[in-house]
Amino acid sequence: GESLRSLAEKLGIYIGYASINHFWTIPDSNRYMEMARREFNILTPENQMKWDSIHPEPDRYNFSYAERHVEFALENNMLVHGHTLVWHNQLPFWLNRQWTKEELLKVLEDHIKTVVGHFRGRVKIWDVVNEAVSDMGSYRETIWYKTIGPEYIEKAFVWARQADPEAILIYNDYNIETINPKSNFTYQLIKELKEKGVPIDGIGFQMHIDINGIDYDSFRNNLKRFADLGLKLYITEMDVRIPKSATQKDLDRQAEIYAKIFEICLENPAVQAIQFWGFTDKYSWVPGFFAGYDHALIFDKDYNPKPAYFAIKRVL
Ligand code: XIL
Numbered sequence: 567g568e569s570l571r572s573l574a575e576k577l578g579i580y581i582g583y584a585s586i587n588h589f590w591t592i593p594d595s596n597r598y599m600e601m602a603r604r605e606f607n608i609l610t611p612e613n614q615m616k617w618d619s620i621h622p623e624p625d626r627y628n629f630s631y632a633e634r635h636v637e638f639a640l641e642n643n644m645l646v647h648g649h650t651l652v653w654h655n656q657l658p659f660w661l662n663r664q665w666t667k668e669e670l671l672k673v674l675e676d677h678i679k680t681v682v683g684h685f686r687g688r689v690k691i692w693d694v695v696n697e698a699v700s701d702m703g704s705y706r707e708t709i710w711y712k713t714i715g716p717e718y719i720e721k722a723f724v725w726a727r728q729a730d731p732e733a734i735l736i737y738n739d740y741n742i743e744t745i746n747p748k749s750n751f752t753y754q755l756i757k758e759l760k761e762k763g764v765p766i767d768g769i770g771f772q773m774h775i776d777i778n779g780i781d782y783d784s785f786r787n788n789l790k791r792f793a794d795l796g797l798k799l800y801i802t803e804m805d806v807r808i809p810k811s812a813t814q815k816d817l818d819r820q821a822e823i824y825a826k827i828f829e830i831c832l833e834n835p836a837v838q839a840i841q842f843w844g845f846t847d848k849y850s851w852v853p854g855f856f857a858g859y860d861h862a863l864i865f866d867k868d869y870n871p872k873p874a875y876f877a878i879k880r881v882l
Contacts, residue, residue, distance in 0.1 A: 570605045570875075573882035577832065580645060580839035582608030584803065585635045586849045594848075601845065601869060603642040608839055610647040610693075610802070611635040612851075616656040621677055624660050629684055636688055647802070647841065648685060650693040650738065651678050652722045654708035661709065670713045675725050682729035691839075693738040693770060693802070694726045695719050699755070703747030719755075720764040727765040738770030738802055744784035753791060760795055770802035774843065776859070777808045777816060779823045786830050793836035801831060803843040805862035806874070807852045812861045821873035824864065828881040 574581040583606050589598055602609070613619055614631040621627050639646045652674065665673070682692060698719055700706045710718040719737075726735050737756060742749040752769075759766055769792050789799055806823050808816045831837040844850045844863050852862040864875040 567879075570878065570882065571607050573879065574840075575607065577882060579832075579837065580608040580841075582606045582610065582644070582647065582839060582841035583845045584612035584841070584843045585609040585638070586844065587613050588631070588634075590634050590638075597869060598846075598849075599638065601865070602638075603644070605845065606644060608645040608647055608841060609635060609639050610649045610841060612649075612844070613656065615648055615681070616650065616653065617661070617677070618656045618658045620681060622658050624673075627680060627684070632685075636685065640688065645691065645839075646685070646689045647800075647839070648682075648689040648692040648733075649802075650696040651681060651726060652694060652698075652710060652718065653696040654706065654710070655697075657709070665709075665713050667714055670710070671718075671721065674710070674714070674718065674722065678722060678725040679729045682726050682733065686730040687732065689730075689733065691734045691736060691768075691800075692726055692730075694722050694735045694766075696738045697740065698737070699739055699742070699748055699752050701741060701748055703751035720759055720762065723759070723764050723766050734767045734798065735765055736768040736770045736798075736800060736802075737766060738772065738800075740772040740774050740803075742769075743771045743773055743775070743788065744781050745788050749788055753795075756792070756797070757795055760797075766797070768798035768800055768838070770800040772843075773801050773804040773827070775804075775806055775823070776856075777806060777819050777823065779826070782826055782830060785827070786833070789830070789834045789837070793834060797836065799831075799834065799837045801827070801837070801840040804840065805843045805850065805852060807856055807859040807862040810853075810858055810860045817861070817873050820861075821877035824874040825877035825881050828878050832881065 570581050705711050742752050806820045846865040847863050848867040853860045
């Protein structure tokens with residue numbers, strides 16, 4: 567049958583996945599790549615553009631792994647979604663010391679300009695700032711916030727814009743899909759940044775959810791208010807985790823959730839891309855991070871399409 571990719575292309579949207587570490591050396595590499603190039607037209611390197619991977623020492627960058635993801639994407643006419651320039655996790659050890667504000671600003675500026683500059687013209691979308699807001703709805707207390715203050719956010723966007731004026735620059739976070747204290751804070755923050763002229767083009771909703779689903783009306787309204795700020799909308803890391811003991815009923819319920827979220831996204835013309843955080847359950851972060859959960863993606867561990875895959879196809 568037709569692929570998700572070809573259906574998405576007819577609708578003018580992107581559909582994608584998180585590309586696993588060293589996919590070019592895994593035993594089932596060919597199978598993995600065949601499926602990726604058939605089904606998707608955008609990828610995000612799952613880890614290999616993060617600080618600890620790409621900037622392992624103060625004066626040394628390692629672009630070689632990230633390059634493999636970019637090469638694969640470009641060879642297959644896919645976009646690359648870069649992830650991520652400012653985050654509090656997966657930082658290299660050398661960052662773990664006392665910095666003055668001026669020192670850390672310089673480190674951050676160099677990092678952003680070097681990485682974005684390196685991929686200029688090839689990575690068309692960047693998650694510039696990832697997860698800067700706490701679940702209560704306040705600034706998250708990260709090394710960046712504590713040393714620099716909230717202005718690290720606007721500075722990061724300005725530097726990214728300078729390094730590649732054509733790239734789409736995104737703020738990305740989880741648990742901001744519906745209207746709640748965290749998404750309210752994020753909305754205010756981005757609204758104020760936009761009013762100040764900070765170059766922020768889009769918002770990424772990670773969408774790591776479980777089979778309780780989400781409040782769909784709230785999701786729809788939330789998409790609308792962010793779109794009304796003039797932002798492009800992205801679903802960046804979708805997965806729908808279910809208990810390890812998955813029954814057929816769980817898989818069907820999961821399919822409904824995937825389909826419903828696609829439906830609501832397609833109603834909003836500001837939605838540019840929907841990306842899963844992987845595609846086969848064989849390679850998913852879920853079992854390692856959510857005890858007792860698994861089976862969060864649209865293909866099973868043998869690369870067979872699950873009910874979620876067929877449900878999404880019916881919506882596209
Ligand atoms: C996760 C990766 O999937 C794991 O392989 C890694 O060990 C930890 O990070 N939000 C993000 C992603 O923005 O970078 C995270 O990715 C998942 C949650």
